[in-house]
Amino acid sequence: MNTLENPRPRRYSGDLALGLKDQIINQDLDAIRKSIDPSAFQGKGVLVSGGSGFLGSWICDTLIGLDSRIICLDNLSTGVFENIDHLKTVKSFKFERADVCTYSKNPKVDMVFHLASRPAPEDYQKHPVETALASATGTDRMLDLARKNDARVFYASSSEAYGDPEVFPTPESYEGKVDPLGPRSCYEEGKRFGEALCKAYHDQYGLDVRIARLFNSYGPRLRAEGLYGRVISRFILQALRGDDITVFGDGSQTRSFSYVTDTVSASLLFMGLDRSSEMVLNIGMKEENNIRDLAERIKAIAVSDSSVRFLPLPAGDHMRRLPDTARMERLLGWSPSLRLETGLDRTLRWFRSQKP
Numbered sequence: 027m028n029t030l031e032n033p034r035p036r037r038y039s040g041d042l043a044l045g046l047k048d049q050i051i052n053q054d055l056d057a058i059r060k061s062i063d064p065s066a067f068q069g070k071g072v073l074v075s076g077g078s079g080f081l082g083s084w085i086c087d088t089l090i091g092l093d094s095r096i097i098c099l100d101n102l103s104t105g106v107f108e109n110i111d112h113l114k115t116v117k118s119f120k121f122e123r124a125d126v127c128t129y130s131k132n133p134k135v136d137m138v139f140h141l142a143s144r145p146a147p148e149d150y151q152k153h154p155v156e157t158a159l160a161s162a163t164g165t166d167r168m169l170d171l172a173r174k175n176d177a178r179v180f181y182a183s184s185s186e187a188y189g190d191p192e193v194f195p196t197p198e199s200y201e202g203k204v205d206p207l208g209p210r211s212c213y214e215e216g217k218r219f220g221e222a223l224c225k226a227y228h229d230q231y232g233l234d235v236r237i238a239r240l241f242n243s244y245g246p247r248l249r250a251e252g253l254y255g256r257v258i259s260r261f262i263l264q265a266l267r268g269d270d271i272t273v274f275g276d277g278s279q280t281r282s283f284s285y286v287t288d289t290v291s292a293s294l295l296f297m298g299l300d301r302s303s304e305m306v307l308n309i310g311m312k313e314e315n316n317i318r319d320l321a322e323r324i325k326a327i328a329v330s331d332s333s334v335r336f337l338p339l340p341a342g343d344h345m346r347r348l349p350d351t352a353r354m355e356r357l358l359g360w361s362p363s364l365r366l367e368t369g370l371d372r373t374l375r376w377f378r379s380q381k382p
């Protein structure tokens with residue numbers, strides 16, 4: 027049995043289960059660190075843009091534990107300082123509140139992780155210019171900084187770069203089906219342009235770039251509220267509060283969900299490779315889950331009385347997501363292992379431990 031598994035569901039009491047948050051996160055960080063060769067990161071200067079967001083803060087935490095020196099750059103538009111508050115007294119950690127597009131410093135670094143972006147559709151559709159520019163101007167700024175330092179770059183692209191794919195499982199060689207004027211184009215085309223810019227810097231300057239097409243990831247710290255809420259955290263919070271669990275469309279659309287430990291392990295394994303024969307990698311689970319089942323599963327794990335309510339499907343939503351993970355398995359010699367039940371249970375326990 028996986029050491030992270032916890033078989034006993036509990037009902038949400040609204041109480042603060044003190045310490046549980048740190049316990050879950052610390053266990054997860056241990057699991058990530060065990061999967062990585064620390065030598066690639068020890069003593070390295072690393073800039074993490076979007077470092078106070080969900081994935082960025084996990085990367086900062088992991089790398090601090092591997093003795094890297096971190097500059098966390100974030101404008102706190104969708105991220106929260108709370109995610110990195112515990113690092114503010116750590117000597118090798120520095121937070122800079124700044125927009126990635128206008129960040130003018132050129133600190134000495136060995137690696138750049140560029141994650142700054144607004145990833146939630148309801149949110150980025152309200153800020154389409156900022157969203158497109160974080161992938162265009164922001165990526166240019168990060169690549170230029172990396173070039174000045176001869177640093178290695180991790181670019182957080184997305185499964186959304188495939189748009190509305192017609193090939194499943196979707197391999198990295200699939201070119202995508204994207205409408206440049208569609209309702210999600212600021213994000214989808216933004217990520218695609220960011221990838222193209224990474225390749226241009228590689229071709230013109232020999233920059234070492236690693237593009238990760240991340241599929242849905244979830245876990246502690248994934249925001250649940252309002253516009254920023256992503257599906258798993260939103261369902262969990264709705265279930266814990268006894269509110270209706272809101273499914274868009276008939277819920278037959280599918281996604282592949284990867285627990286944060288697997289997403290971060292794969293990202294760091296990719297960045298830790300001395301040389302990579304591949305510039306781009308799908309990072310995700312080869313398991314397809316439909317959203318209606320997900321809602322029922324979360325309701326059951328939370329032992330919740332919530333009803334599932336169906337709302338109209340937003341324009342531009344995609345019906346299927348499933349990565350071809352063969353390249354990831356071959357290149358990293360690794361595959362994600364945490365089952366959805368376990369990840370949901372851990373995420374749910376973490377949310378339970380938060381202030382209601």
Ligand SMILES: NC(=O)c1ccc[n+]([C@@H]2O[C@H](COP(=O)([O-])OP(=O)(O)OC[C@H]3O[C@@H](n4cnc5c(N)ncnc54)[C@H](O)[C@@H]3O)[C@@H](O)[C@H]2O)c1
Pocket residue numbers: 075076077078079080081082099100101102103104105106124125126127140141142143144145160164182183184185239240241242243244
């Ligand atoms: N979490 C996922 O499932 C997923 C899937 C695919 C791709 N991604 C990509 O991974 C990255 C991280 O996603 P996340 O889930 O952690 O999202 P998040 O919203 O939690 O984190 C993004 C961070 O970027 C910051 N940010 C946004 N615009 C900025 C700007 N212009 N300047 C400086 N900081 C800025 C936000 O404040 C936030 O802290 C994003 O690039 C996202 O597109 C995530």
